[in-house]
Amino acid sequence: MATNQHDTKMRSASEERAQANALFNSIGDGIIATDEFGKITRVNPAALHMLGYREKDLLGKWFPSAIVVLGEQGEPIGLIDRPITRAFLLGMPISERNYFLRKDGSKLPVSVTVSPIIHKGRPTGAVEVFRDVSAELEIDRMKSEFISLASHQLRTPLSAVKTYTHMLLDGYMGETTPEQRRTLSTIVSATNRMNELISTLLNITRIESGNIAVTPKLVNIAKLCDEVLREHAHAARDKGIKVAFKSTGATSTRTDALIAKEIISNLISNAIKYTPEEGTIGVRVGKHGKRLIICVEDSGIGIPDEAREKIFTKFFRAANVVKRETTGTGLGLYLVKGLAEQLGGDIWFESEENKGSSFYFALPV
């Protein structure tokens, strides 16, 4: 009787193991398990298939040397920065996207989660689960390409509308009446709004897909600010806003002129938009240590305390802004921050609601 019970228990344990093995071997994501020293103890067929290894190539090997992990730019990720090390050190799961080097030397983009195996309160190993994300990356690439092409195609006729309207406005085709000029100015302003929107979408797509090109050249930032202010002079004048500009010392640095101009233009445009009529705007440029700081301050509506944390996040619009303006996208400051980071710069602000805001854009010198 006792022998029968023992046999049944043995059969049941062995069946459970077989079922667990079948389950492990049938999972479509790659799984690699290690012991507490990082030695590979188990690998499922999906992992072997994705990486091009045989089981005997990996079992018993030290995981960090058996599988090379690469970053976004193809640089090998050092031991201390590998998700498995961090999962061990922090005692918690780590998820990220990177690349595994296959046996044949090709790169496999993966989304990976490493979890420490905790037994009796201490880590006794780790389990790494990964998924091939080649298809997602290809879709991202195609999406970026589509947006880029669509934006370009949209902007070409828009450029023609703007150029010809300006030609009429600037007298290239003869004299115009004040009323005609007002109408033409409205067309220019509408094309500018459309341009800004397309440009914002295009740049956000480029930043998010890591596809933005930075071309550093020697740029005189004070001259750039002056240029942007001249472009926005009309909008400021329309609201009776007084604009002051001050630059101190040498203001040239190596950076991307187009990106820097876009950032400054966004900050100045926001200042005009959110400053009531007859208000004031000040733009200052000067060197502080190893940074060149551009400050755009206004006597505008300011940023409410509860909005401070979210001001640079995507699609965020503060409550006091939504009440006044219905046309914004909530993308401007998100873009500005992303662009500033591309230049190795930084952006921050000081603000008091109903008194005004100062935005600071710092560039390395």
Added chain:
Amino acid sequence: MAKVLVVEDDKDLNTAYTLILEHDGHQVTPTYNGQEALKAIKTSDPDLILLDLLMPVMGGLEFLQNYELKKKHPNVKVLIFTNMENSPEVNEAYKLGAHRCIIKSWTAPQNLSRVIKDALNESQPEQPEGLA
């Protein structure tokens, strides 16, 4: 004034640039792709080329890579006129010797006149760039 070669496939923009530049007193040769522009530089000696990047038949980058252009006109200034700002193509154009990049959809005629004037007066290949 100066001899300017316009290379732009959009007929409306090409005509607009030609009108503005002629208004400023420049001698303008309008062309509609890189290949037409290469033909044009065989018989003319432009001081400045206003070049679009994305064009049929031959695009701006291919035009810049051309041996004839480099050999016969090593000092000609090339202004890139594009709507593809912050793109790898613009980066490549700079590497191939473009003098400056201007965004079409931001540029009003008076700015265009000033950019052309500045470019013609600038002798150094890399100067502080206040206007993009």
